[in-house]
Amino acid sequence: MNDDAARSTQPERRNAQGRERSAARTRGDGNRGSLAPGERRKGTDDSRTIAFDVLRQVADSDAYANLVLPPMLRSRGLSGRDAAFATELTYGTLRMRGRYDAVIALCVDRPLDKIDAPVLDVLRLGAHQLLGMRVPSHAAVSETVGLARSRVGAGSAQFVNAVLRKISRTELEEWLELIEAQESDEIAKMSVVDSHPQWITRAMRDALVASGRPVDELVSLLEADNASPRVTLVARPGLISVAELGAQVESHPGRLAPTALILEGSDPGAIAAVRDGQAGVQDEGSQLVTLAFAQAPLEGTDARWLDMCAGPGGKAALLASIAGTRGARIVANEIQPHRADLVERSLAAVPAHSVEKVQVWDGRDIGTQEPGSYDRVLVDAPCTGLGALRRRPESRWRRTPSDVKVLATLQRELLTSALLAVREGGVVAYVTCSPHLAETRTVVSDVLGTLPEGSVEMLDARSLVTEIAGTDVPLAERLDVQLWPHLHGTDAMHLTLLRRVGSTVVA
Numbered sequence: 001m002n003d004d005a006a007r008s009t010q011p012e013r014r015n016a017q018g019r020e021r022s023a024a025r026t027r028g029d030g031n032r033g034s035l036a037p038g039e040r041r042k043g044t045d046d047s048r049t050i051a052f053d054v055l056r057q058v059a060d061s062d063a064y065a066n067l068v069l070p071p072m073l074r075s076r077g078l079s080g081r082d083a084a085f086a087t088e089l090t091y092g093t094l095r096m097r098g099r100y101d102a103v104i105a106l107c108v109d110r111p112l113d114k115i116d117a118p119v120l121d122v123l124r125l126g127a128h129q130l131l132g133m134r135v136p137s138h139a140a141v142s143e144t145v146g147l148a149r150s151r152v153g154a155g156s157a158q159f160v161n162a163v164l165r166k167i168s169r170t171e172l173e174e175w176l177e178l179i180e181a182q183e184s185d186e187i188a189k190m191s192v193v194d195s196h197p198q199w200i201t202r203a204m205r206d207a208l209v210a211s212g213r214p215v216d217e218l219v220s221l222l223e224a225d226n227a228s229p230r231v232t233l234v235a236r237p238g239l240i241s242v243a244e245l246g247a248q249v250e251s252h253p254g255r256l257a258p259t260a261l262i263l264e265g266s267d268p269g270a271i272a273a274v275r276d277g278q279a280g281v282q283d284e285g286s287q288l289v290t291l292a293f294a295q296a297p298l299e300g301t302d303a304r305w306l307d308m309c310a311g312p313g314g315k316a317a318l319l320a321s322i323a324g325t326r327g328a329r330i331v332a333n334e335i336q337p338h339r340a341d342l343v344e345r346s347l348a349a350v351p352a353h354s355v356e357k358v359q360v361w362d363g364r365d366i367g368t369q370e371p372g373s374y375d376r377v378l379v380d381a382p383c384t385g386l387g388a389l390r391r392r393p394e395s396r397w398r399r400t401p402s403d404v405k406v407l408a409t410l411q412r413e414l415l416t417s418a419l420l421a422v423r424e425g426g427v428v429a430y431v432t433c434s435p436h437l438a439e440t441r442t443v444v445s446d447v448l449g450t451l452p453e454g455s456v457e458m459l460d461a462r463s464l465v466t467e468i469a470g471t472d473v474p475l476a477e478r479l480d481v482q483l484w485p486h487l488h489g490t491d492a493m494h495l496t497l498l499r500r501v502g503s504t505v506v507a
């Protein structure tokens with residue numbers, strides 16, 4: 001297809017609906033990468049080729065971009081600016097796919113599912129350079145056409161050239177108005193502009209409102225999902241202090257967790273303390289909920305803790321290091337053997353006396369096999385991960401509403417097991433990195449509804465989190481805690497703390 005074959009509709013130079021955009025919505029720059037490779041640099045083609053190859057692996061092999069990209073950069077010898085360019089191109093294209101597909105759809109004369117998938121990926125890469133990064137148009141078009149020629153064939157390269165030239169003639173803001181105008185309701189408009197599946201936008205809205213936030217924060221939340229998070233380090237108590245870790249790396253203290261440092265750069269693998277396990281990479285929200293769990297008040301013995309869903313071991317390592325300072329021990333449980341190996345590795349630096357064992361077991365069985373055996377039980381439940389979309393660029397397109405249903409059943413079973421496994425008076429934390437109500441408070445209320453009345457009480461997680469993070473941290477006036485990327489700068493972690501006060505077995 002040539003230039004003429006691409007649709008000739010020229011976007012109008014005004015808001016399609018004749019109304020003003022909100023300030024937040026017009027911040028198209030929020031999604032623009034900070035890189036500005038003004039001139040053609042040696043290795044740029046390698047960057048684009050790598051981004052394309054990662055996109056194909058994500059599509060064809062269900063690969064995770066954040067697992068595939070770093071080794072590919074290493075094996076093809078890319079570093080510095082070229083590696084950063086490839087990274088922004090890959091993650092940005094994956095995140096903003098919904099927006100770019102809507103733009104591409106306005107530039108072609110056939111439905112997108114009639115375009116070969118590799119060609120569509122090349123178009124998305126080109127669209128991100130043109131609309132999401134500061135790559136000059138001529139470089140974005142010619143380099144991407146070169147990529148098409150080498151990867152998908154000369155015929156397709158002509159088509160790519162025609163479509164990208166068309167995209168390049170119109171500014172981002174006008175494209176946003178045009179794609180928004182194609183949709184009829186507010187959720188659909190927000191979803192296409194901020195590149196989320198509609199069912200996720202709806203779930204985010206419901207969770208946001210249920211946690212006491214105004215609905216007009218939804219745009220900020222969606223935008224926060226589209227921004228690359230800073231790398232956050234955890235200084236594991238008893239192994240290294242925040243000050244000692246801070247002296248090793250260019251960083252500044254976290255806002256919420258006293259164990260957190262925000263890295264200025266992006267290569268934690270180069271930090272000795274991370275390599276040897278005294279420190280780790282961990283979202284500040286994850287640190288905060290783990291600290292709150294460990295600090296929840298408990299009467300009587302406080303010696304044996306269970307991390308029921310421990311893989312890959314981030315929270316287990318933080319818990320074990322805290323346990324080491326308090327004379328307690330953890331059992332780290334994980335159902336998948338290869339993830340249990342990762343837990344073992346994450347515990348490399350913690351004192352041997354703070355880990356009883358790492359075991360491979362179905363957490364759902366622990367409650368009946370070992371009733372009343374633990375003083376504290378953490379259920380960091382397998383979930384949709386909708387709270388960590390900024391970290392997992394492809395996951396929003398992979399998840400489906402049916403995942404929520406399947407996971408919620410598993411979550412209820414794991415929480416029930418935890419409430420059996422903990423001793424009377426002991427504490428259970430139910431944690432998800434999803435704010436979806438069906439995975440958070442519905443799971444908790446469903447499980448509590450099946451237990452004898454008065455056998456479990458909800459603890460004030462909000463007060464504990466406030467004690468740790470400070471009073472200026474906005475939290476809903478509820479006993480459970482929901483964190484948000486746009487408010488707290490963390491993943492959207494949920495925490496409910498429960499205390500078992502009586503028998504959880506129906507007589």
Ligand SMILES: C[S@@+](CC[C@H](N)C(=O)[O-])C[C@H]1O[C@@H](n2cnc3c(N)ncnc32)[C@H](O)[C@@H]1O
Pocket residue numbers: 286308309310311312313314315316333334335336339361362363364380381382383
């Ligand atoms: C959200 S991840 C836990 C993350 C971990 N706590 C950390 O901070 O690194 C959930 C884990 O639960 C595991 N899992 C899933 N089903 C399980 C089950 N029935 N019993 C135990 N673990 C399970 C998954 O394999 C996954 O590793």
